[in-house]
Amino acid sequence: MSTLSNILYGINELVILYFIIVNGIYFMLLVVSFFHIRRYRNIDRIFKLKGVYSTNLYKPISIIAPAFNEEESIISSINSLLNLKYTNYEVVVVNDGSTDQTLQKLIDYYQLKSQQRHWPKFTDHQPIKDIYTSDRYPKLVVIDKKNGGKADALNAGINIAKKELFCAVDADSILEPDALTKMLRVFMEDDTTIAVGGVVRVANGCTFKNRLVDKAGIPDSFLGRIQSVEYLRAFLFGRIGLDYLDSLLIISGAFGLFDRKAVIKAGGYLRDTVGEDMELVMRLHEHYRRQKIPYRIRFISEPVCWTEVPEDRASLARQRNRWHRGLTDSLYRYKRMLLNPRYGRIGLFAMPFFVFVEMISPVIEFAGYFLVGISWWMGVINGYFALLFLAVALVWGMVLSVSAVFLEELTSRRYERPRDTLILAGYALLENLGYRQLHAWWRLQGIIDFFKGKKEWGTMVRKGIGSS
């Protein structure tokens, strides 16, 4: 009995130590993000000055939008992509074997004609059936191919795209009209930049005009609001902090700008994963670090893309399960980089952070709940202490989430009504009471499913945004 008590006591101390280290890192990221955002806010104001970086010599961009069964929103989505404030770009829509009327709607609306051209295969993908262009919309190229998943569709798009940079977007996401220009500034400041990510925000609850966000608002549902807080936290202090530390391992699949040659050299998107966005970024890191070529993968703190989030529990659970499977998969594939000095701060900081904090945190969290319960029952720790520890964990989580809302107010202030900001701050408190535990459970299932070899994407119930 006393040996078991000692073991439990030791494990409890380890859980506490883990808690302190993890939250210490989060706190550090928060502080770093605060200063990084302040710095960026100044730069952003400078960019608004007339004449600064106002050039027609920006690099040309191909926007690649994979679409699968998007008949409801495809036309309005593509119209908004065709109306961005950027001079030299093309829109490559990849119909990934849709079984609905997606392709037909595109053909009819844009008066597409088959182009009968072939293409070099830099990256692997399912066979392309046809390529269409339009005389009326010269910027538009539509690829019709056999279904192969998002990564496969993006690879086909990369092969057909003609421009120096490509921007991977979800066909149902809404880009800010000046999103590309904002992202391009990063390339204008540093030649070694090979990829840039931007802030993705929750579109549910916003009002739209011509498929552009007219007024940013907060969603009506509990889950929608909680996710708004989550997105702010993930982007405004997670990724901004990691950007400052040059340790970014993920650029959201919903919106990212990449150097096409760099991606081709690294081998394109991996088709055999559900986390193709993170896997690509990790592969770029590995490729460039191995070749000892200077490079930067950056993130900008501006809202450049709006996306619809699931508001029903089942879809959300499936999405989070998939995200965590993707995360685990990517980290597992590149385990050789973990704590490997050859990969610099990616191996020594970013990988350990993602493995020991992001990936295994749900395991530790549930192990912690279980062990604290057992320890209390066996009298190894007293209940009073256990409750206090739980209280600290929850309240600290609230501090971090409220900080994310604070950062939003400091940066973009997209919510016109202060009331919305404060409601979100309220949800930042609520998030820790129940939702956080549920979320950890979905992520834990994601890890289990990964080891079971599950590769499905799962479906998401969408109401459609901005298409009216």
Added chain:
Amino acid sequence: MSFTYDTLAIQFTGIVLIFLLLQFTVLIIYTYFHRWLLNYRKEKKADSEEYILPLIYRYLDGGISELDFSDALRNHYDIVVAFENIDDMIDSLRGKEREKLKKLLNLSAFREHFLKKIKSNAVMDIAEACMYSEKKKETDSEVIKKLYDLQSHNRPVIVYAATLALINSSKQEIRDYALTSFLHSPQNASMAVNDIIYKYCELHPDKDQAAEFLMEQVSSSEIPVKNASAATRMFNDLNFYQLTEPLFELFCSPLPHDELGQLRATLLSVLNQLPAPEVKEELFRQRLWESDYQMVRLETARWIYQHHTPDLDDMLLALCGDDDLEVRIVAQKALLQYSNLPQPETHIPEKYQQEWQEIKKIGDTHVNII
């Protein structure tokens, strides 16, 4: 658990709770205060807008003098709003009115306001001052000296803004010096270099002189290769056909500082668009199809694609078996399109046969992809 642990835990919980409460309170106060402040500033600006615009029109109509206009500026908001409006109107107006309006930029109110800013440490203030100097076509030696200093600022956007202000100066020697200094800095991104060069040439009164000056710059081994390549790449956009000969001479020179072949590849790419058939001899002399650098071999393949003659077939066949996919594709396309060799597939290495079949299918439709 010991008593000490409990006490510590209580204290820690208390601290975290107080922190959360404080944070929440600060968030509420900050959100409302910040919105109030923004609204206040907006109102002030709107008020200035209402006051300044009629004043500008009165000045343009001759109703008030420059001095009257200057005296009428009441506060910081008026100065900022007046400058913004004048700046916009200078862009939209033409003729006498525009010239008259430009005179206002020299008002001491503006000068003092922006002089203070350019000397500050705040990047936003510095950038604003740079943009003012750009508009004013700065010649004031004190400001020019400060702008030169800013060309080595640690923020690329400030370096860009300062250079833009300098190349807009009305004195040519200031422009030339600024461009040289900008091109000497290895930190500048190629897009920024392209943009500054484009604007420099646009503003230059004599295009031939501008071309000559730029050629001098790219030929200098003191300019980082990256910048020299970015500058060279602009020659086609700027239609500097008169540079064909000096560009070719530079291409023939050893270029010892071009360690990665970047400048040579760019020169070849620019010469590809110019009437320079003598490049062919250089391809042979420098054995460029065997270059260690992928970009040089790629540009060689592209050159052959554009200017194929039968005596280049051997070179083409060597490039068809290149290790690099991009190089192979261009070379194999050239082979497909121009070569009269019987059964060209016999010259393609076994491991690339399948690729060759694919390219045969592709034909000539997609070469610009690379």
